[in-house]
Amino acid sequence: MRLDIADLHLFLCVVDAGSITQGAARANLALASASERLRSIEADAGVALLERRPRGIATTEAGEALAHHARLILRQQALLKGELRDFAAGARGTLHLYANTAALATFLPSRLAPWLAERPRLHVELKERTSAEIVRAVAAGLAEAGIVSNAVEPGNVKLLPAAKDHLVLIVPKEHRLAQFRQVHLADVLNEPFVGLTPENALQDHLDYHARTAGHPFALRIRMKTFEGLCEMVAHGVGLGILPQSIAGRLRRRHSFRTVALTDNWACRQLCLCFRDWEELSPPMQRLFIHLSGSLNATSKSLCSS
Known part of the structure; x- marks a missing residue:
């Protein structure tokens, strides 16, 4: 028939x-x-x-x-x-989104939750990578999009500002640096530090800049969570470096001070990373419009082109 x-x-x-x-x-x-x-x-x-x-x-x-x-x-x-x-319409399917540690810990939960709750048939698969790894993957076409720090060299990808993500030094309240308002990383590398586990994308980023500034961190211990790192610092085990948003939240539970880092790479923004807006799938475009707070995707102001 x-x-x-x-x-x-x-x-x-x-x-x-x-x-x-x-x-x-x-x-x-x-x-x-x-x-x-x-x-x-x-x-x-x-x-x-x-x-x-x-x-x-x-x-x-x-x-x-x-x-x-x-x-x-x-x-x-x-x-x-x-x-x-x-x-x-971006209400069904699976979005594969790469993000650095800070984006996963502080930016995405509050911004992504209401958007995803309105789309019960849509799934998002998040993968944690360093900003440099994400930029390389997006540029090579191995990833559709990601969320990175603007401290990374963008190359052939575009970066759209989405949120501030400054890194700060955290120190015990009794430490001599607790009275400082700001420091340069190279000036404190002789101090003992508390770090994150080696597979953590943020720690990989910090390790790179420590080596660039003079020598690696003198790590006394590595913790798996930001909470554990803050508790170690509060007890005087060493210094730590965290995104300002995380430090502000955990300071209510742990006794430490925050000191601004003056290094350019520490004064950063979280940016949405992609090769070409027209190449993004409609669901990813809608997600990025939501995350950036922009109503007009074609007139976006880019960190770099």
């Missing part, structure tokens, strides 16, 4: 109306055209589907079978259209 969706729709309109004339009207077809298509459907089926009566039509047993399957097919088509609309 070579029935198409329009044929099935017409057949059901006629069956539901109980009349070819009224069914043709429901299908927005002329009576002659509808009658001709019905004859073609029956010829293609090789069996009578309708009984023509003086006051309308009735379905044969074969017609009942066709009507049953036509309803299933049209219902499935409607579901398919709805799902495709959801994908196009």
Whole structure:
């Protein structure tokens, strides 16, 4: 059989109306055209589907079978259209988003939660990487988009500012540096430090800048969480470096002071990272518009092009 969706729709309109004339009207077809298509459907089926009566039509047993399957097919088509609309509108599917440590810990939870809650059929897969790794992956086409620090060299990707992400030094309250308002990293590298575990993207970033400034951190211990790092610093084990937003939140629970870092790489912003706006999938575009607070994606101000 070579029935198409329009044929099935017409057949059901006629069956539901109980009349070819009224069914043709429901299908927005002329009576002659509808009658001709019905004859073609029956010829293609090789069996009578309708009984023509003086006051309308009735379905044969074969017609009942066709009507049953036509309803299933049209219902499935409607579901398919709805799902495709959801994908196009960014309400269904899976977004793969790369993010650095600070974005995962402080920026994304509060900004992503309400947006994702409104899209129950959408999934987001987050992957933690350093900013440099994310930029390389996006530039190479291995990742669609990410969230990075603007301290990274952007190369051929675009960076859209989304939030401040300054790094600060945290010190015990009794430490001599607690009275300082700001310091340069190179001036405190002789102090003992508390770090994060080696697989942590932020710690990899800090280790690189410590080596660039003179020599590696003298780490007394590495902690898996920011909470654990702050507790160690509060007890005088060593100094630590955290995003300002995290330090501000955890300072209420732990006794330490924050000191601004004057290094350019520490005075940073979180940026949305992508190669070309038009290449982003519609769901990713909608997410980035939400995260950046921008209403006009085509007039965005970029950190770098």
